Amino acid sequence: MDKLLKLMLEGEALSTQQMGEVLGISKEELAKELKSLAEAGVLLGWRPVINPDVDQSVVRAAIELRITPDRDGGFDKLAQRVSKFDEVESCYLMSGAFDLLIFVKAKSLRDVASFVYEKLATINGVTSTATHFFLRTYKQQGFLIEQAASDGEKLNYSP
Numbered sequence: 001m002d003k004l005l006k007l008m009l010e011g012e013a014l015s016t017q018q019m020g021e022v023l024g025i026s027k028e029e030l031a032k033e034l035k036s037l038a039e040a041g042v043l044l045g046w047r048p049v050i051n052p053d054v055d056q057s058v059v060r061a062a063i064e065l066r067i068t069p070d071r072d073g074g075f076d077k078l079a080q081r082v083s084k085f086d087e088v089e090s091c092y093l094m095s096g097a098f099d100l101l102i103f104v105k106a107k108s109l110r111d112v113a114s115f116v117y118e119k120l121a122t123i124n125g126v127t128s129t130a131t132h133f134f135l136r137t138y139k140q141q142g143f144l145i146e147q148a149a150s151d152g153e154k155l156n157y158s159p
Contacts, residue, residue: 004033005042052137053145060089060105061112064098064130065120075099078125087115098130109133 003023014022020030037043052060070077075093079100083091090103106112116129137145 004030004037052134052140057107058105059107059109059112060103060134062132062134063102063104063116063120064132065100065102065126066097066128067099068125068127070125078123081123082120085115085119087112087119 004019016030016034017027020027023030025033034043052058065082067075067078069075073080079091079093082088082100082102085104087104087106088102089105092101093099094101104112104115106115112131112133116131120126120129139145
């Protein structure tokens with residue numbers, strides 16, 4: 001099972017037949033292991049890594065939240081509530097000056113801003129936020145994003 005996970009995380013996109021060949025197991029054995037990983041909650045899904053520069057119609061941001069833990073559910077209850085918003089791609093409990101780190105996606109800077117002040121800031125227990133917009137991606141999920149050679153020009157961006 002560990003070899004399969006390593007192959008999936010570090011290898012290229014392979015068909016299940018190709019994965020079986022690399023691991024030296026039959027297609028049926030591979031299907032059984034994949035099913036076992038899914039049932040155990042280890043394998044949550046399959047996602048390709050897409051160059052973020054391809055889709056210019058999406059704005060991504062990291063938002064730090066300082067929260068007061070809920071009396072009954074601690075940080076978990078608030079984190080689960082925040083995670084349910086469609087705009088939220090990922091949510092992490094973290095140490096440091098802020099308690100939660102969330103990654104969000106929206107159609108515009110204004111949509112991210114309104115998400116913060118209409119949805120996040122109104123949650124009982126959220127005491128402050130800090131929003132950081134992503135301007136350029138250099139590496140994502142272990143993959144370097146190829147960039148044209150810089151000619152010293154500034155980044156082009158607009159709201």
